[in-house]
Amino acid sequence: MSDVHVSRVRVRYAETDQMGVLHHAGWVVYWEIGRTDLMRARGLSYRKLEDELGLMLPVVDFGARMTGSAAYDDEVEIRTRVGEIGRVKVRFEYEGYLDGRRLATGYSVHGVVNRDWKITRLPAEVTALLAKGMD
């Protein structure tokens, strides 16, 4: 596992549902924020990856497991790590905390494709940045 990156996300009113808590699909969006922040923090803007390298990392598998609920206005801490890096695949792992209590865990697996959706290898320098802190 790579070094962890910590993001803070405040639950928006629009993200709640009539159960009075964050709708579960919201976690998937928070995972996305988590990995985008991790990449930016390592000098690897996902925006530049798309714009300059012509690479996209579409999600091919994802999930979340919740042991608690986040409420409107809660400031949730998202902890993101790179779990595995293959030649054409990357796996991120996530945890969502509130006040030191873990509410959710999750993961996403991404393919690597070019603008024509052809499977592509990650450039070595991208792999190196993602792998930071891995054994």
Add this chain to the structure above:
Amino acid sequence: MSDVHVSRVRVRYAETDQMGVLHHAGWVVYWEIGRTDLMRARGLSYRKLEDELGLMLPVVDFGARMTGSAAYDDEVEIRTRVGEIGRVKVRFEYEGYLDGRRLATGYSVHGVVNRDWKITRLPAEVTALLAKGMD
């Protein structure tokens, strides 16, 4: 005003918020469904407009006014009309009904641009289809 087109949309759980009703931004998405359905019904698929004619109709102005709330699982009726068609602009108007009672009204104004976001004129055949029923 053009002929009206009627769409039916069922309020999704994910679209509710903790007030227990459809979040107001949901109406904007319903307006989008309304105009897409109107266009399709007139043989003018918005998808084809983008894919085949290379035209996009970005929203430049929109609004909604609510006199009632839609709840989860309600099947809302969206009534859509073309309000005005200019050379480089189209205006749609919307009403949202539930069981014969009007809950919301709204509008959207769209520019017409090509793939490079250059302002473009609507082809005459598109204008004709949109104008159907106008005086």
Add this chain to the structure above:
Amino acid sequence: MSDVHVSRVRVRYAETDQMGVLHHAGWVVYWEIGRTDLMRARGLSYRKLEDELGLMLPVVDFGARMTGSAAYDDEVEIRTRVGEIGRVKVRFEYEGYLDGRRLATGYSVHGVVNRDWKITRLPAEVTALLAKGMD
């Protein structure tokens, strides 16, 4: 596994992202539509479950795996089954098809709680309806 229920969902413009396809979190919303439709088809409106029986089925675990992408305006077929029913837990399983080709599979696991978020048992008549078609 219970009998399958088939829903049809048209991909909304608002649900696409800049990759030009349905954003992956959209599948989670489609799973929600799938199970709501399955329940309604069996005479077990989820809305009534909340309103009349005071029960909620919060999602505690969910996931999706994609082998293809859905595009704007595609009419996707969602096939939903009840996978398992425990005393305080229900598991739904999902597939998303387009033109006979499977694009995605997924699942959701739900707890059963009352209005105070206390774990509760599913009433026998609810279990029976959900289990329809199970061996």
Add this chain to the structure above:
Amino acid sequence: MSDVHVSRVRVRYAETDQMGVLHHAGWVVYWEIGRTDLMRARGLSYRKLEDELGLMLPVVDFGARMTGSAAYDDEVEIRTRVGEIGRVKVRFEYEGYLDGRRLATGYSVHGVVNRDWKITRLPAEVTALLAKGMD
């Protein structure tokens, strides 16, 4: 007009659409963040308003007008003001800027209701905080 409050919101990938920009409904969610932040900055948490005072501020009218597009990963500046305060109504006004260039303007009008959706008057101390900076 009251004093302006400035919020910063980074455009999420999930908020883009296939035009490659922030979907217009996203502005409505950004307005919501803007007024929530303004209220919090004035010691008037909207969460507490609902939880402790039992008041809700449902949107009854809203709109947005765009002169430019926000892209994925842009950090947009939302400037929020209280436009008018009546006895049972509040109007907020918004502007969205990117790098000093205005992309969008908008407004929202809110009713004031209690938990039973009965129209209610805003407490004087709430009005005073909202009015801060008004002539």
